[in-house]
Amino acid sequence: MALSQRIIIVDDERAVRSGLSNLLHSDGYPTRLYESGEALLSDDDALSEAGMLIIDVGLKGMSGFELFVLLKQQTALPPVIFISADPEETTLWYAIALGAVTFLRKPIDVDTLLTLIRCELSRGEAR
Structure with a gap:
């Protein structure tokens, strides 16, 4: 399956x-935005052309980690980058253990984010 370049962003902060x-x-990159895991799950077409997901760990309602586990059970999931303002080192390691590409702390270094996205999406196209 060839991945599109669409990036799904799930974060409960509108400004983010x-x-x-x-x-x-x-x-x-085209994007689709969701304010919660529940909003993403209620959109049947959300992942149909997703090339990558950026998910905040600390969402209202279900957490980003809970969303990730549910999505992983339902479908072949494109690469995921977790983001959070949580300073705990364990959050980083848990995100990686779940299978995420990486974990970035807020405020996000935009150059690092764009480099990761380009690398992952080009890797997906090569498959």
Whole structure:
């Protein structure tokens, strides 16, 4: 299955969703935005053309980790980057143990994020 370049952003902070979306659009990536895991799960077509997901760990309602586990059970999941303001080192290791590409702390270094996205999406296209 060839992945599209669409990036799904799940974050309960409107400013973060908007800022990430603007950044990614300026780099040529279409996005879909969701304020919660529940909102993403209620959209049957959400993952149909997803090339990558960026998920906040500390969502209202179900956590980003809970969302990830549910999605992984339902479908072949594109690469996932977790983001969070949580300073705990264990959060990073848990995200990696679940199978995420990486974990980035807020505020996010945009150069690092874009480099990771380009690398992962080009790797997906090569498959």
